[in-house]
Amino acid sequence: MLPASLDETLSRSRFVFVLATVTDENRHLIGERELELLPDSARLVLVSRAPVVDYPALLAHVARGRLLAGIDVWPEEPVAADDPVRDLDGLVLSAHRAGGMPEAFQAIGDMVLDDLTLLAQGLPPVRMQSAARELVGRYRNRPVTCLRSR
Template sequence: MKPVVVLVPQPQPVERIFRPETLARLRERFTVVEPEAGDAAALDAALPDAWAVVGQPDLPTERLDRAPGLRAVINVEGNFYPNVDYPTAFTRSIRVLGCGPAYAQAVAEHALGLALDLARGISREDRAFREGRERYLGEGNADAVLLRHADVGLVGYGNLGRALRPLLAPFAPTLRVYDPWLPDAVLREADATPAGLDEVLSRSRFVFVLATVTGDSEHLLGARELDLLPEGARLVLVSRAAVTDYDALAERLAAGRFLAASDVWPTEPMAADSPFRSLEGVVLSAHRAGGIPAAFLEIGDMVVDDLELMAGGLAPVRLQQAAPELVARYRNRPAG
């Protein structure tokens, strides 16, 4: 008999994350059961036969107990949320997997675009041009800088940092990285200099904030840390808003100490009266760095590839596995 895959991807629509041919592969190799969104009774009825759950429904102990044959839970929204009884899953050798790597390339490219915008004032000068305030030649470049050979700092070197590193390589930066979860040797092998947070902030013209949010990293960049940035620095925020104190950030942007671009916000949608909407020194992005069609479709490909590997008695290789040592530290929450 085919292994049973319970497909409950909401809020992701099935057609967003599965190409037609990928969904056909899934249905050919597995028995796919699709409870209606929000139908708890239908989900509970499907669990006794489930070999894998694809989605992020609540899976406390009592639900996992209903699924004696469960071998995998795959989150297809993007993070490891506290919706699963992780200790029970680990005790029973249920793999808990996430699709975070699917977004890494898209976020990295967007982050690079934001950095180039900050370096050259691209969107700022576009707004000025449309309003009849354009400045020609050198007049509009008084604060322009080069990314090439710049001092660049990365705060965090997980999926996003690893995707961004090769995009920065052609610019030949001096690269410093702060990531307390990695040994220095890993960073040196990536041709980066391991450094403390204060050094990364104080010695970088460009800083990319790529860290996940944990109990230790909430407001990792507070007022003191933001004050370490050099005058005229460029700060790019593309991971999780909780890593940065946005009230302190707004104050420093208003004072013109440095420029910033952010794709993530403490409250989404952003309030209509948020001070960020009227600040000139910030590029605004509405949490759209990773959510592009190519990234969404990569999720389905990764899911089916790894399910087929596991059904064949092999380990998954494309999705990210929840680590027992780390998963309890995450403070992720669904976007929006």
């Protein structure tokens, strides 16, 4: 495996999986210019955070039939029942469920158990990361409003 730039990777890829949290630096990381680099009929699967991709540009490429896409995260969720994207050929629309599959929860549990076993042996964790203040401050996910019962 050889390192490659984003442009190189996109121009040579028929399948692209976008798995990134949102920071100030990667908002619209995949925009019109990057989408143009993808070969015709390439597939883009977005399962991370919506702001990483320029949605109007991506949906325009799908509508023209140039790209196929699977999207699990949307700028506004849920996607309105009358939104035209629901009828867009070449688009698989998911309702923010990729991370909620039983297999994903099982894998997360396995990773936690692996690291807890290491910690119990006095060894450092391999899979978990500390929440580094300098990194957490860069994330730009929308805050979740919690309703407290009274």
